[in-house]
Amino acid sequence: METETAPILRITEQGRNEGKDTVVAESYLTIVLNSQELVTLLCSPTKLDYLAVGFLASEGFIKSKDEIEKIIIDDERGIAQVTTRGAVDHAAHISSGRFIASSGGKGFRSYHTLDVSGRAEIKSYLQVRAPEVFALMEEFGQRSKVFQATGGVHSAALCDITNILIFSEDIGRHNAVDKIFGECILKDISTDDRIILTSGRVSSEILLKVARRNIPILLSKSAPTNLAIKLAADLGMTLIGFARGRRMNVYSVAWRIVPDEK
């Protein structure tokens, strides 16, 4: 269950009354990679296989479905056991929205040490018109049922220029995006020439995660950071923030948003 009902006391200037509120469920997923416990994610209790695979791909532990031998999900205990065909380096750094877990002696982090070295520029001639962006963001808002009920989750979507292809919600903004990419990997859905929508703020971590899938346009309802903007420009990604109602701010590579012909 993604939501629960909780008794509340609602207080306004007019007075107080007891009622019920729909609240979002917080759950955990422990990812065990090749019999070794890797990490425990705070998450919404849905699409745990996609979350596990998306997390492993985003953090560089796996690249494609071919590398996965077996996935066993224990919904009850919140455990994903992933077995790969070949060996995997467990000692890699793991990044999250808040921190990079240290495995010791890897040195300090700055723009120059961000994971951009050797990363190819995003190659895509995808273009989209502003009314198409506004329409996608409107559909995105309507699809966010758990957010509408609770206000407590982030959402993400993979789109072409006219349709939402995959949609996900999670209490973590990173998880919502990882679930999208996990589903793409497991279902062999290409992310080339696609668009990612996110409700969340765009930090360098989110940007790099999306760049890793060769996605040319990232559309957010919220704010980007200065580092995300710099990375987007360097990697050739179109980064759009504050896409709300019928307006948006384009922070990089604006030629992909073509003027509307009147």
Next chain:
Amino acid sequence: METETAPILRITEQGRNEGKDTVVAESYLTIVLNSQELVTLLCSPTKLDYLAVGFLASEGFIKSKDEIEKIIIDDERGIAQVTTRGAVDHAAHISSGRFIASSGGKGFRSYHTLDVSGRAEIKSYLQVRAPEVFALMEEFGQRSKVFQATGGVHSAALCDITNILIFSEDIGRHNAVDKIFGECILKDISTDDRIILTSGRVSSEILLKVARRNIPILLSKSAPTNLAIKLAADLGMTLIGFARGRRMNVYSVAWRIVPDEK
């Protein structure tokens, strides 16, 4: 600098025009504890000493100022070197808004293994009237200058029933709260009978962080999770969500919000 100016293309239904946007700065802080690299936080580049100490306290590495022998902040490189008087166990789990970094073999996570064992109920007879809550939240919104400029940060504050005593902003909602507690520890400011305000959603992690400082009332502009509500009830904390404008939802221990005498 907490913010930067970025060139943008603003697109609305009326057309497009080039302009400038104020965007939030994303930075890193690597915490080195007793000469050993512990973690790298994504953060806003302010109050790095408070952030380092607050993080170490929230994660259980230190308890009080007395345990700290020396703090050296390298603003330029984003490094906080903290030396403690006694030895510290580096092998502890580190929790963030998204995941618990594994140090191997510590077992899986569930409500029962959350860090509540042996935790005393919060003892406080603090009470507050609804108009006082509304006034605090109004001042809180006005103080959030970086949020007003960029939309890209979270804020947190320590208050008594009429005043904001300490205020902080950070791109991470956990960091904003850790900065508050770091400042309390370094300046010997008591958190007993105080109130914490946060702009962010309240997960179990945020709730436990606040409970650790014996704070009886946690006020959020956003949504709590089901687990945060359960923990608040178990620990005797008053948890309030959606405190916006002149309304709020009280999720636990409602007696601390006293009816207004007319």
